[in-house]
Structure formats: structure tokens, C-alpha cells
Amino acid sequence: MxxxxxxxxxxxxxxxxxxxxxxxxxxxxxxxxxxxxxxxxxxxxxxxxxxxxxxxxxxxxxxxxxxxxxxxxxxxxxxxxxxxxxxxxxxxxxxxxxxxxxxxxxxxxxxxxxxxxxxxxxxxxxxxxxxxxxxxxxxxxxxxxxxxxxxxxxHPAWWIRRVQQDHPQDWQAILRANNRPGGMALRVNRRQGTREAYQQQLQALGMGAHPVGEDGLVLDQPVPVDRLPGFAQGSVSVQDPAAQQAAPLLLAGQAWPAGARVLDACAAPGGKAAHLLERAELDLWALDADAQRCARIHDNLRRLGLTARVRHADAGRPADWWDGQPFDAILLDAPCTASGIVRRHPDVRWLRRESDIAQLAAVQRELLEALWPLLRPGGRLLYATCSVFRAEGDAQVQAFLERHTDARRGAAPGHLLPGRAGSDKQFNDNAPGEHDGFFYARLDKSAA
Structure with missing residues (x-):
């Protein structure tokens, strides 16, 4: 800016x-x-x-x-x-x-x-x-x-060392990308219209934009949301291209019957939950452990004209909220260091400590262990973090697969690095331009 x-x-x-x-x-x-x-x-x-x-x-x-x-x-x-x-x-x-x-x-x-x-x-x-x-x-x-x-x-010295260790070919590009502001990306609500039609509305108002992913547009210049046509009516939301991958990755490759039970385990502020509902008729449960952040989920869903079962609850304690019926799919966007989104939150690098990585990795492991039994045989869990650190991504998933013989890894890009540095080629073919750092792994449960 x-x-x-x-x-x-x-x-x-x-x-x-x-x-x-x-x-x-x-x-x-x-x-x-x-x-x-x-x-x-x-x-x-x-x-x-x-x-x-x-x-x-x-x-x-x-x-x-x-x-x-x-x-x-x-x-x-x-x-x-x-x-x-x-x-x-x-x-x-x-x-x-x-x-x-x-x-x-x-x-x-x-x-x-x-x-x-x-x-x-x-x-x-x-x-x-x-x-x-x-x-x-x-x-x-x-x-x-x-x-x-x-x-x-x-960046702090420990952060530099960690990125060098985790991404030896891309560490400089990652750090450079972190020091550039992120662009403004939109997600078009496909229940209200097409991306092409919305792009034409923007052009008519003098706002240039290019497509990204399946439902996204990246603006040539950021604008206040009240200048976006139809924003208050739910036509569009602000969401980074990397975060927009969650819904298509979780839903890809199969027809979802109306009323399929899906859990968004750490849902606030509700962007990924809303994207799931924009793409399919789901019985969606949206949980968050913070009551104020649950209010934001309600507000976002209301603006978009969508409905979900929003619960103020700790996803790691299913006995407090689960009704005993298995879920067809689970999205776990787990708490993490947020090391992938420092383009948009430049204070994060100075607030984090290296010890936070191990502490948050332990929380991620507990959540995976608590939620896996809630998934039906043949179901799928999408594990996501907005982190570039492998302890919160690949290493976490490899350890989970070693512990669970009924899990196998499905199609997902793994580590998406900020600014396209070393990121998955297939993803970037569908997402030109820069994006935040993210990690995605799909864990499929055996049907037996």
C-alpha cells in the first residue's frame, strides 16, 4: 500500500x-x-x-x-x-x-x-x-x-534459520515475499452469480481484476469493501487465493449429497465455512473456541445468506458438543504460528517465539487425534495451517500417518509458499500472482 x-x-x-x-x-x-x-x-x-x-x-x-x-x-x-x-x-x-x-x-x-x-x-x-x-x-x-x-x-534470527532449514532452495524468496504487501483478493459467491459477471461489474466501475483459482478475483488496486458492488448483499468476500483452496480441496472428486455432514472444526471468522456452503448443500457444523469469534461467523454467514450450525466449543473436546453421528468430511484449519501470512500481518514475525512452534504443533496433534474418530469410514479430513514451518505441515502429517494405518494421503498441494516461491505448480497454474503461505494435506479414511 x-x-x-x-x-x-x-x-x-x-x-x-x-x-x-x-x-x-x-x-x-x-x-x-x-x-x-x-x-x-x-x-x-x-x-x-x-x-x-x-x-x-x-x-x-x-x-x-x-x-x-x-x-x-x-x-x-x-x-x-x-x-x-x-x-x-x-x-x-x-x-x-x-x-x-x-x-x-x-x-x-x-x-x-x-x-x-x-x-x-x-x-x-x-x-x-x-x-x-x-x-x-x-x-x-x-x-x-x-x-x-x-x-x-x-525477520528474527531464529525465523531466518528455521526457514533456511525447512526450505533450503526457497528461503530467500520466502523472506522477500514476506516483506511485500499482499494484494486484495475476492471470492465470488457462486450462489449469487458468476465470477465473469462480477468481473464485468468491477470493470464498469473502473476496477481492474484478474481471475484466480476457481472462484477468485485479484484486484489491480485495493479498495475499501464498501466500494465493492454487492458486498453488503453477500455477492463477494475478501479472501486470499491460498485460503480459497480449502473448499475445493475438501469437496473435490466426488458428488456430495444434499445434507452431507461436514465439520469446520476451527471456523472463525467463517470464510472457509462460507465457501463450502457456497459450493454445496451441506449440513455444516462450524465450531470455534472463542465466543466473540463465533459472533463473526454468524455475521459473515448472515451477510452471505448462508446457514450453518455454529457452536461455541473446543473442537479438541468432542464429548462437549458432538452428537455421536459421524461426519462425511472434516476441515481442520488448525491454530498455528501464522508464519505464512506475515505479508498481511507484519507484526506476527516480531511477536512469535521459536518455542511457539513446538507448542502449537502439540495442539495440532491433539486436534487431529480428537477429530479422526469422528470421521466416518471412507470420509476425508483436510488438514490446513497458514504456516511455512514444516513442523506444522509435512512433519505433522507424516507423524499422523505413522500412527494411523487407516489413513492415507489424498490429493492436496502440501506447502504453498508465499509469493509463489517454490509453490505447487498445479496450484499456481490456477492462481496467477502472489498468495499467502499455507499448508494443505487431505487425509482419507479407509472404508473398511
Whole structure:
């Protein structure tokens, strides 16, 4: 997303930098942007979000630059203010789509932001001196900073090592893709019309889009959802092309009778459940362990004109919710590190710890073990995670197959890597352009 200099009548750049720095400080303290952004004043929020996203994508480099510029470690408030400013500098913003600001304007506005906050007022002169030194010595400072892999790739050191280990041929492409914003992809509700007809509606409004997958369109330029024709009436949903693969992979290759029992075990916010219902007449159960997220499932289904049995329940404890009747198919989009969707959630890489991988892999294993007995003989389970780490993908599935002789692996692409890096060729033939990182494995249960 481009960040353009605001009009004089709008929020000042200094205000946006100030709030973006507060968001960055919150992430460094362990809070997610999803939690932090609602506290930003509504008029400032779009610009602050764009700047904060960009600052997080450059946080490894900007932190290294601050260390080079400051003889003593500044306070967190001063450090994050400088990080935001440095991430926006023209010498740093070299890729297409990066923000574009005049360097001297940035220095001026950052100093104004420093003066406007009690925690940074006394250090406004220090901020000014450091940023002006960067303007004079940018080339040398950047070369020195990028000797650190964390600064070069803008990921934690453990994350870089793990991706190198898991994807030795593609690790650089994965990390580069993570530092580019994801496009805006739509899923057309085939119950309300065809993808081709919706594409024509977009074109009539001056919005270019190209097909992706079986039901998707990728917009040439992102737009607010209220500008999408028929969005409020359920004609279309926003969903990444990789996530759009779940429904076709689960339903592929057989005719599903009306009323077939299907479980979406970790369903919130409901995008994959809705896609299943758009494609088949199912008796769909949609579970989630979070009551507030269950409300989002209800809201999404209502907008799309779809019906499911939504349950606030822990999928790992079937005794609390299961009626004893086996399911024909199960979708398990399991809790994971979200390492595949950092294009859209750039704070994730800085919030995760390496120990989270093993902890979440244990949760995934428990869910697989709890749900497999609920599947009828001859049924299928689609295991999915939005992760690029093999412990949450291939390794998890191989271990499951070793434990269960009544399971075999069906047709599914395995690891889909972000930005098409090393991803399944057949998938990419049907999904031109970039997509999030995902993992899919279909586990078929023997009929005997």
C-alpha cells in the first residue's frame, strides 16, 4: 500500500508518525496490531496503519540503524519514533509500492512528533541530530547495518534459520515475499452469480481484476469493501487465493449429497465455512473456541445468506458438543504460528517465539487425534495451517500417518509458499500472482 503525503487539511504526517511509533512500541511490548489500531483516532487510522505496517516490515533494519546512530540506547519511545522515521526514508524505501516522502520533510515532521509527546519532548534535539546524520551518511550506515542478517531480511534470527532449514532452495524468496504487501483478493459467491459477471461489474466501475483459482478475483488496486458492488448483499468476500483452496480441496472428486455432514472444526471468522456452503448443500457444523469469534461467523454467514450450525466449543473436546453421528468430511484449519501470512500481518514475525512452534504443533496433534474418530469410514479430513514451518505441515502429517494405518494421503498441494516461491505448480497454474503461505494435506479414511 502506498503512503502518500496527506493534504494540508487532513491529519499531519507528524501525528501519523507519532501514533505509528506508539503502535510499534506496543508490538515490541508483545501486543498485536489488531489490538492496538482500534485505539488510534478514526481520522488517523488509515494512514497510521499503512505507516505502521511499513515500519514493521523494516523493523530489523531500522533497529540496527538506531543502534549505529545512538551511542547510548534511547528510551523505547524515542527508539520507535526514530525507527518509524528511518523506515520511511527515501534511501530505505527502494521497492515499488514503498511510501514516498521527502527526506527533509520526514525529519521535520518526526521532530514535531517528538515535541508533541511527553515521553519524547526532551529528546527532540537528539532525534533531529540522529536523523540528519542519517541523511549525510545513509549509504555507509545502510551498508553497515545490513551486515546483520536480521537487518538484511527484517525477520528474527531464529525465523531466518528455521526457514533456511525447512526450505533450503526457497528461503530467500520466502523472506522477500514476506516483506511485500499482499494484494486484495475476492471470492465470488457462486450462489449469487458468476465470477465473469462480477468481473464485468468491477470493470464498469473502473476496477481492474484478474481471475484466480476457481472462484477468485485479484484486484489491480485495493479498495475499501464498501466500494465493492454487492458486498453488503453477500455477492463477494475478501479472501486470499491460498485460503480459497480449502473448499475445493475438501469437496473435490466426488458428488456430495444434499445434507452431507461436514465439520469446520476451527471456523472463525467463517470464510472457509462460507465457501463450502457456497459450493454445496451441506449440513455444516462450524465450531470455534472463542465466543466473540463465533459472533463473526454468524455475521459473515448472515451477510452471505448462508446457514450453518455454529457452536461455541473446543473442537479438541468432542464429548462437549458432538452428537455421536459421524461426519462425511472434516476441515481442520488448525491454530498455528501464522508464519505464512506475515505479508498481511507484519507484526506476527516480531511477536512469535521459536518455542511457539513446538507448542502449537502439540495442539495440532491433539486436534487431529480428537477429530479422526469422528470421521466416518471412507470420509476425508483436510488438514490446513497458514504456516511455512514444516513442523506444522509435512512433519505433522507424516507423524499422523505413522500412527494411523487407516489413513492415507489424498490429493492436496502440501506447502504453498508465499509469493509463489517454490509453490505447487498445479496450484499456481490456477492462481496467477502472489498468495499467502499455507499448508494443505487431505487425509482419507479407509472404508473398511
Amino acid at each position: 502506498n503512503v502518500h503525503a496527506p493534504l494540508p487539511s487532513g491529519p499531519s504526517l507528524a501525528q501519523q508518525i507519532q501514533h505509528a511509533a506508539q503502535c510499534l512500541r506496543g508490538v515490541q511490548a508483545g501486543r498485536s496490531l489488531t489490538e492496538l489500531l482500534p485505539a488510534v483516532p478514526a481520522a488517523l487510522r488509515p494512514g497510521v496503519q499503512a505507516i505502521a505496517f511499513h515500519a514493521l516490515r523494516q523493523a530489523g533494519l531500522s533497529a540496527a540503524l538506531v543502534r549505529l546512530l545512538a551511542a547510548r540506547a534511547p528510551t523505547p519511545a524515542v527508539r520507535t519514533l526514530m525507527q518509524v522515521a528511518l523506515s520511511l526514508m527515501p534511501a530505505v524505501c527502494v521497492a515499488d509500492g514503498d511510501p514516498r516522502y521527502d527526506a527533509h520533510t520526514l525529519v521535520n515532521q518526526t521532530v514535531q512528533a517528538a515535541k508533541a509527546e511527553r515521553d519524547t519532548q526532551a529528546q527532540a534535539g537528539f532525534v533531529n541530530a540522529c536523523l540528519r546524520r542519517f541523511l549525510r551518511e545513509a549509504e555507509a550506515l545502510l551498508a553497515e547495518a545490513r551486515r546483520d542478517p536480521v537487518a538484511l531480511w527484517n
